Amino acid sequence: MSTATATPGKLWGGGKSPFNVEYGKLMMWYFLMSDAFTFGAFLISYGTVRFSTNGWPDPNEVFRSYPFAPEGAHAPLVFVSIMTFILIISSVTMVLAVHAGHNMDKKKVVVNLILTILGGLAFLGCQAWEWNHLHSEGAWWGHNPFLNHDGTAASTNFTNFFFTITGFHGFHVFSGVIINIIMLIMTLRDVFEKRGHYLMIEKAGLYWHFVDLVWVFVFTCFYLI
Amino acid sequence: MEHTVAHEEHSGGGVKEIVRVTVILSILTAVELALGFWMMGMPLDSGLRLAVKGAIIILMMAKAFYIVAYFMHLKHELKNMIMTIVVPLALFIWFIIAFLYDGNSFRHLRNTYDPHFKEQSTIKVEKKEEAKHEESKEEKKEEAKPEERKTVE
Amino acid sequence: MSNEAVLHAHSGVATHEVHGDHHHEHHHHETFITKYVFSQDHKMIAKQFLITGMVWAVIGGLMSVLFRLQLGYPESTFPWLEDLLGKWAKGGRITPEAYYALVTTHGTVLVFFVLTAGLSGTFANFLIPLQVGARDMASPFLNMLSYWFFFLASVVMLSSIFVETGPFSGGWTAYPPLSALGAASPGSKTGMDLWIISMALFVVSSLLGGLNYIATILNMRTKGMSMTRMPLTIWALFFTAVLGVLSFPVLFSGFILLIFDRNFGTSFYLSDIFIAGQGALPNEGGSAILYQHLFWFLGHPEVYIILLPAMGMVSEILSVNSRKPIFGYMAMVGSLFAIAILAFLVWAHHMFVTGLNPFLGSIFVLLTLLIAVPSAIKVFNWLTTLWRGNIRFTPGMMFAIGFVSLFISGGLTGIWLGNSALDIHLHDTYFVIAHFHIVMGVASMFGMFAGIYHWFPKMYGRYLNNTLGYVHFWVTMIGAYLIFWPMHYEGLAGMPRRYYDYSSWESFKQFIELNRFISTVAMIVFAVQLLFLFNFFYSIFKGRKVKTQNPWGSNTLEWTTPIRPGHGNWPGEIPEVHRWAYDYGKDGKEFIPQTTPVGADESHH
Numbered sequence: 011m012s013t014a015t016a017t018p019g020k021l022w023g024g025g026k027s028p029f030n031v032e033y034g035k036l037m038m039w040y041f042l043m044s045d046a047f048t049f050g051a052f053l054i055s056y057g058t059v060r061f062s063t064n065g066w067p068d069p070n071e072v073f074r075s076y077p078f079a080p081e082g083a084h085a086p087l088v089f090v091s092i093m094t095f096i097l098i099i100s101s102v103t104m105v106l107a108v109h110a111g112h113n114m115d116k117k118k119v120v121v122n123l124i125l126t127i128l129g130g131l132a133f134l135g136c137q138a139w140e141w142n143h144l145h146s147e148g149a150w151w152g153h154n155p156f157l158n159h160d161g162t163a164a165s166t167n168f169t170n171f172f173f174t175i176t177g178f179h180g181f182h183v184f185s186g187v188i189i190n191i192i193m194l195i196m197t198l199r200d201v202f203e204k205r206g207h208y209l210m211i212e213k214a215g216l217y218w219h220f221v222d223l224v225w226v227f228v229f230t231c232f233y234l235i
Numbered sequence: 236m237e238h239t240v241a242h243e244e245h246s247g248g249g250v251k252e253i254v255r256v257t258v259i260l261s262i263l264t265a266v267e268l269a270l271g272f273w274m275m276g277m278p279l280d281s282g283l284r285l286a287v288k289g290a291i292i293i294l295m296m297a298k299a300f301y302i303v304a305y306f307m308h309l310k311h312e313l314k315n316m317i318m319t320i321v322v323p324l325a326l327f328i329w330f331i332i333a334f335l336y337d338g339n340s341f342r343h344l345r346n347t348y349d350p351h352f353k354e355q356s357t358i359k360v361e362k363k364e365e366a367k368h369e370e371s372k373e374e375k376k377e378e379a380k381p382e383e384r385k386t387v388e
Numbered sequence: 389m390s391n392e393a394v395l396h397a398h399s400g401v402a403t404h405e406v407h408g409d410h411h412h413e414h415h416h417h418e419t420f421i422t423k424y425v426f427s428q429d430h431k432m433i434a435k436q437f438l439i440t441g442m443v444w445a446v447i448g449g450l451m452s453v454l455f456r457l458q459l460g461y462p463e464s465t466f467p468w469l470e471d472l473l474g475k476w477a478k479g480g481r482i483t484p485e486a487y488y489a490l491v492t493t494h495g496t497v498l499v500f501f502v503l504t505a506g507l508s509g510t511f512a513n514f515l516i517p518l519q520v521g522a523r524d525m526a527s528p529f530l531n532m533l534s535y536w537f538f539f540l541a542s543v544v545m546l547s548s549i550f551v552e553t554g555p556f557s558g559g560w561t562a563y564p565p566l567s568a569l570g571a572a573s574p575g576s577k578t579g580m581d582l583w584i585i586s587m588a589l590f591v592v593s594s595l596l597g598g599l600n601y602i603a604t605i606l607n608m609r610t611k612g613m614s615m616t617r618m619p620l621t622i623w624a625l626f627f628t629a630v631l632g633v634l635s636f637p638v639l640f641s642g643f644i645l646l647i648f649d650r651n652f653g654t655s656f657y658l659s660d661i662f663i664a665g666q667g668a669l670p671n672e673g674g675s676a677i678l679y680q681h682l683f684w685f686l687g688h689p690e691v692y693i694i695l696l697p698a699m700g701m702v703s704e705i706l707s708v709n710s711r712k713p714i715f716g717y718m719a720m721v722g723s724l725f726a727i728a729i730l731a732f733l734v735w736a737h738h739m740f741v742t743g744l745n746p747f748l749g750s751i752f753v754l755l756t757l758l759i760a761v762p763s764a765i766k767v768f769n770w771l772t773t774l775w776r777g778n779i780r781f782t783p784g785m786m787f788a789i790g791f792v793s794l795f796i797s798g799g800l801t802g803i804w805l806g807n808s809a810l811d812i813h814l815h816d817t818y819f820v821i822a823h824f825h826i827v828m829g830v831a832s833m834f835g836m837f838a839g840i841y842h843w844f845p846k847m848y849g850r851y852l853n854n855t856l857g858y859v860h861f862w863v864t865m866i867g868a869y870l871i872f873w874p875m876h877y878e879g880l881a882g883m884p885r886r887y888y889d890y891s892s893w894e895s896f897k898q899f900i901e902l903n904r905f906i907s908t909v910a911m912i913v914f915a916v917q918l919l920f921l922f923n924f925f926y927s928i929f930k931g932r933k934v935k936t937q938n939p940w941g942s943n944t945l946e947w948t949t950p951i952r953p954g955h956g957n958w959p960g961e962i963p964e965v966h967r968w969a970y971d972y973g974k975d976g977k978e979f980i981p982q983t984t985p986v987g988a989d990e991s992h993h
Contacts, residue, residue: 028615029316033526033603039320040599044633050327051641051685054334055678059656061338062675064346064356070275086275091268098264102257105306109250152653152671159279161359165673170654174645219306223299230295234271235288319606323634326732333736333748334681340745341675349660 038213042220045182049224052178053231056171065158067168069233072149072156077139090233093136094225097183100129101222104190108215111208116197119211123194126218130187137180141173149173172232179221179228186221189214256305260298267294418955426536428528429955433535434514435847438840440535440542441506442921447546448497453914455490458482460907462889462900476554484888488557489575491886493549495560496583498829500590501545503694505538507836508632509594511697512601512625514843518946519619521610521963523956526603530596537593541586548582556583559886561687564657564679568649571663580650584643591636591643598636601629610945612965616721617982619944619969620714623721624700627728628693634732635689642682649674677742684735691828692731696724698835699766699795702788704969705842706770708942709785710777711978713970716769723762723769730759740808741815749808756806763799767792778973782940783857784842790865791834797869798827801876816886819879822872830868837864840924845939849952850931856923860916867913874902943969943981 029036060066070086079085103125110118148155151173154166193214202208270287277284304310309317345352427433454473457466458481465480476486513531517524525531548555557575558566562583570577605626609618618626645656655671657679662668707714714720734756740749770792779785801823804810814820837860844852883896890896890903938947945965949957963983971980975991 027607029313029319029606031312031316031607033607036316036607037526037530037599037603039316040602040633041595043320043323044595044599044637046324047634048637048641050330051638051682052645054331055641055645055656055682057331058334058338058678058681059673059675061335062341062345063673064342064353087268087271091264094264095261098257098260101302101306102253105253106250109253151648152655157360158356162356163358163360166655166671167673170648170656174648174654178644216307219302222306223302226295226298226302230267230291234267234274234291323630326634326729329733330685333752336748337677337681337736337745338675340748341677341743344743 032209034209035213035216038216042216045220046224049175049178049227052171052175053227056175056231059167059171063165063167065160065162065164067154067156067164068159072144072168073140073233075143087233089136089140090229093133093140094229096129096133096136097222097225100126100133101219103129104215104218108208108212111202111211114203114208116200116203119197119202119208120194123190123197123211127187127190127194130183130190130218134180134183134187137176137183141176144169144172175228176232179224182221182224186214186218189217252305256301260301263294263298263301267291270294426532428524428532430513430517430525430528430531431847431953431955433531434510436535437505437509437513437538440539441502441510442924444497444501444506444542445917446921448494448502449914449917451490451494451497453911454482455487455494456907456910458487458888459890460904462891485554485557485574487888488559488573488886489549489554489579492557492559492575493545493555496556496587497545499560499690499694500587501538501542503829503832503836504594504632504690505590507832508625508628508693508697509535509538509597510836511621511701511839511843512597512629514847515621515946516601516604516625517608518846518949518953518957519622519944519969520605520608520613521945521965522604522608523958523962525600526608527600531600534593534596534600537589537596541589541593544582544586544589548579548586551578551582553577553579555579561680561683562646563683564646564649564676565661568646568657569661569663569669570650571666584647584650588640588643591640594632594636598629598632601625602633605629610962610965613945613982616718617965617968619700620703620717620720620724621697621700623724624696624703627724628696631689631693631696631728631731635686635693638682639686642679642686645682646679677739677744680739680742681736684738685732687738688735689731691824692727694828694832695835696727698791698832698838699724701835701839701842702770702791703773704944705784705788705838706773706792707970707972708842708940709780709782709788710774711780711941711972712773712777713972713974714769715772715775716765717968717970719765720769723765726762727759730755730762734759737806737808737811740811746808753806753808757803759806760799760803763795767796767799782841783852783854783861784838784840786858786861786865787834787838787841790861791831791838793865794826794831794834794868798823798825798831802827813882814879816884817879818875818883818885821885822875822879825875826868826872830864830872834864837861837920842940843946844924844927844931845934845951846946846949848928848931849934850927851934851939852927852931853923856919860920860923863916864913867909867916870909871906871913874906878902938981941979943971943979945982948981948983 027033027036073090074084074086076083076085076089076092103122107119107122107126110116110122144150149169149172151170152166154164154169156164156168158164193211196202196210197208202210270291274284274287277287309320423429424432427436454469457469466477467480469477469480469482473482473486476483476489482490513525516522545555553574555575556562556567556579557573558580562580566572566576567580567583568576570580605618605622645654648654649656649658649671653671655674657676658669658671658674659676661671703714703720734752736744736748736752737756740752744752774789801819805814805820805823841852841857844850878896878899881895881899883890883899890899934951937949937951940947945963948963950959965982966985967980967982969982972978974980
C-alpha cells in the first residue's frame with residue numbers, strides 16, 4: 011500500500027479505531043467474509059444440485075487410491091486424510107510464525123514461514139496427483155466415469171463440482187503460497203524489523219487460515235458425506 | 236515500539252494454546268474419519284447414516300470454530316468486531332435452507348412430471364467394471380474433439 | 389493508548405516512512421497524470437466515477453430511446469437508424485436481435501454501471517472521508533484500483549457493442565440457457581463472453597471499493613464521530629457497502645459456473661435442451677433455476693445497493709433544506725439496517741413462477757412484505773422532517789422531495805408484486821417494468837441528481853445553474869410519471885415485457901397510441917437530461933463561484949474544509965466532532981455545525 015497521501019502521523023489527530031485493529035487487518039477480515047460467500051455459494055450450489063438429483067456417486071468408490079498404490083487399490087479416505095493433516099499442520103506453523111512475529115523473533119518467523127510454504131506446496135502436490143489420477147480414470151469437467159451409489163448412471167455434475175470447487179480452493183492455496191513467499195522475502199530483507207512490527211504476517215496468516223478453513227468444508231462435503 | 240505491547244493482549248494463551256488447539260483439531264478430524272469409515276457399511280437410506288452425516292457436520296462446525304477462534308485470533312478481538320464478522324455469517328442459514336429446500340423440491344417435481352428423468356434413475360448400469368471401461372474410452376474419444384460436445388448423441 | 393499506537397504505526401506504513409512527519413500535500417509535486425488520471429485522491433476518484441457513470445447514462449438512455457422508438461412506431465421506418473446502427477437496423481427498422489441487445493445492454497449498463505458505480509461509487513468516495521473526517525480512504529491505492537477496474541469493465545462492455553454478432557441479448561439477468569449456449573442467439577456468442585468478463589471486472593471493482601468504504605467508516609472516523617453521530621448518508625453508504633461485499637461474491641460464483649457451462653462442457657445449469665438443427669444436448673442433469681437463485685441472491689441486494697445511497701443523501705438534503713433535524717434518527721438507522729438484512733432474505737420473490745416450491749414461495753412472500761415496514765418508517769420520517777419545516781426549494785431539495793414521491797408510488801406496487809398469487813398474473817408484464825423503474829431506476833436517479841445539485845459546490849467550487857436545474861427537475865418529474873404510470877395499466881392488462889412488436893395481438897394492439905405517447909415523453913425526458921449534462925459541464929468551468937465555505941448552512945464536516953479542498957481535505961488539524969449532524973433550528977440558532985462544542989446551557993435534542 012504505497013500511499014503517499016496526506017496522512018502524516020502528526021496531523022492524524024483522529025479518533026481511535028473502535029476495534030483496536032489497523033484498517034488493513036479489518037479489510038482482510040471483511041475480504042475473507044466476502045470470500046466465504048464465494049465458497050459458500052459454490053458449496054450451496056453443489057448441495058442444491060445434489061438434492062435435485064436422484065442418485066449420487068459414492069465418494070468412497072471414487073477417491074480410493076493413493077500414490078504408488080497397487081492397481082485396483084481400495085483405500086478410501088486415506089489419501090485425503092493425509093492432505094487434511096498437511097493443511098492443518100501448515101496452519102499451525104503459520105500461527106507459530108504470527109506468534110513469533112509478535113515477539114519480534116525474526117529467526118522463528120523465517121523457519122515457520124518456510125514450513126508453511128512447504129506445507130502448502132505439499133498440499134498442492136497431493137492435489138495435483140489426485141487430479142491427475144482422476145483424469146486418468148476418465149474424470150474431468152463434463153466427464154464422469156463413476157456410477158451412482160445404487161449402480162445407476164450418474165450425471166456429470168459430481169465431477170463438475172468436484173473439479174471446480176477443489177480447483178478454486180487450490181487456486182487459493184496457490185495464491186496463499188505466493189503471499190507467504192513474498193512475506194518470507196520481506197522478512198529476510200528485514201522490512202518488518204525496520205517497520206517495527208510484523209502486522210503484514212498477521213494478515214497473510216489470516217488468509218492462510220481461511221484457506222485451511224475452506225478445506226474443512228470442502229473435505230467434509232466431497233469426501234465424507 | 237508500543238504496538239508490540241498492544242498485541243500482547245491480543246495474542247491470548249500463546250504457544251500452549253496453539254498446541255492445545257492443534258491437538259483438538261487432530262482429534263476432531265480423526266473422529267470425522269472414523270465416522271466416515273463406519274458409515275461405509277451402512278445402507279443408503281438408513282436413519283443412522285443420516286445421523287452420522289449430521290454428526291460429521293457438527294464436527295465440521297466445531298473445527299471451523301477452533302480455526303477461526305484461535306488460529307485466526309477472532310476470540311481475542313473485541314466483542315464488537317467479533318459481532319461484525321459473525322452476524323453477517325448468519326445469513327448463511329436462510330441461504331442454505333432455501334437453496335437446498337428448493338433443490339429437493341425440484342427433484343420431486345421432475346420425478347413427478349418427467350417420466351424420463353425418473354426412469355433413468357432406476358436403470359442400473361450392468362457389469363460395472365466393463366461399463367466404466369467403455370465409458371472412459373468414449374471419454375477419451377470425445378476429449379480429442381471437444382468442440383463436438385453439441386453434436387447429436 | 390494501544391489504538392493510537394497501532395494507528396500511528398500504520399500511518400507510518402502508509403507514508404512509507406519516507407515523508408516523515410511533514411505535511412505532505414504542500415510539498416508533493418503533482419503531475420497531470422497523478423492528479424487527474426491515476427489519482428489517489430478520493431475526491432478525484434469520485435469525479436471519475438461520476439463522469440464515467442454519466443457517459444454510461446447517456447449511452448444507456450440513448451438505447452432506451454432507440455427501443456422506445458420501435459415500441460412507439462412499430463410500423464414506421466427511420467432511415468437515419470440504418471446510418472446509426474448499420475445492419476442492426478436494415479431498412480430503418482431495428483431488427484429483433486438488435487432490439488433485444490438494446491434492452492439487455494440498457495438494463496446491465498443502468499443497473500450496474502450507472503446506478504451502482506455511478507451512484508454509490510461517486511458519493512461513497514466523495515462523502516465518506518469528508519463527512520467522517522478522514523484525510524482519505526483507508527487505502528487510497530485500492531480505491532484507485534477500484535475505479536480502474538470499473539473503467540476496464542466499461543471498456544470491455546463497450547467493445548461488446550461493436551462485435552460482429554452483437555452484444556449479449558438475453559436480458560440483463562443473463563439466464564441460462566440463453567447465456568450458456570452460444571447457439572442460443574447471436575448475442576450469446578462473443579457478446580456474452582465479453583459481458584461476463586466485464587461483469588467479473590465490475591465485481592472486483594465493487595469489492596475493492598466496498599471493503600475500503602467499510603474500513604474507512606469503521607476505522608478512520610475523526611475524534612468524537614461516534615457511530616450515532618454519523619450523518620445518515622454515511623450510514624446508508626455503510627450498509628450499501630456491506631450489501632455489496634456480501635452479495636457480489638455470490639454472483640461471482642454463479643458466473644464462474646456459467647463460464648464452465650459455456651466453455652468446458654459442464655452442465656451446472658443445463659438440462660433437457662434440444663437445439664434446432666443440432667439435436668439434443670449431451671449436457672444433462674443441471675438446473676437453470678440454480679442460476680436464478682444465485683443471480684437473485686445478488687440481484688435483490690443489488691436493488692438496495694442502488695437505493696440506499698439515494699435514501700441516505702435524501703435524508704441529509706431534506707433535513708438541511710427544511711432547516712429541521714431529521715425526524716427519528718435512530719429509527720432511520722434501524723430501518724436501514726432492517727432493509728439491509730431483509731435484502732438478503734427475499735431474493736426468490738423474483739422467481740415465483742419459475743417452478744419454485746410454492747411453500748418456500750409463501751415464506752418469501754412473508755419476508756418480502758416485511759420490507760414494507762422499514763420502508764414505511766423511512767417515508768413517514770421524511771414526511772415528518774418536511775412537516776412545518778422552513779423549506780428552501782433548491783434544485784437539490786426538489787429532487788429529494790421528488791425521490792420521496794417516487795419511492796412511495798413505486799414502493800406501493802411492490803406490495804402487489806410481493807404476493808406470489810398476484811405475481812402469477814403480473815410477472816414479466818409492464819407492471820413490473822413500471823414498478824422497478826419508478827422505485828429503483830428513477831427514484832435512485834433522483835437521489836443521484838439531488839446529491840449532484842447539493843454537493844456540486846463542494847466538488848467544483850461553483851454552483852450549478854438554478855433555472856436549468858428547475859427545468860430539469862419539473863420535466864423529469866412529470867415525464868417520469870407520464871412514462872411509467874400508464875405502464876401499470878398495460879401490465880394489468882397482461883402486456884408482457886421484452887416483446888418486440890405487439891401489433892399481432894388483438895389484446896395489446898389497443899395500446900399502440902399509449903405506447904407512442906410513452907415513447908414521445910421518453911424522448912423529451914432524455915433531451916432534458918442532455919440539458920442537465922450541459923449545465924454540469926458548463927458550470928464546472930463557468931458556473932457562479934462559491935464564496936462562502938458553507939453555502940447551504942449545513943452541519944456536516946465537509947463544509948468545514950476549504951472551498952476547494954486539496955488532497956488531505958483539511959489544511960490543518962482534522963476537526964473534532966462534538967454533536968450529531970442534525971442540530972438545525974435548535975435553541976434559536978439556525979444551525980449548529982458538528983464541530984461546535986456542546987454549550988453548558990444547551991437543551992437536549
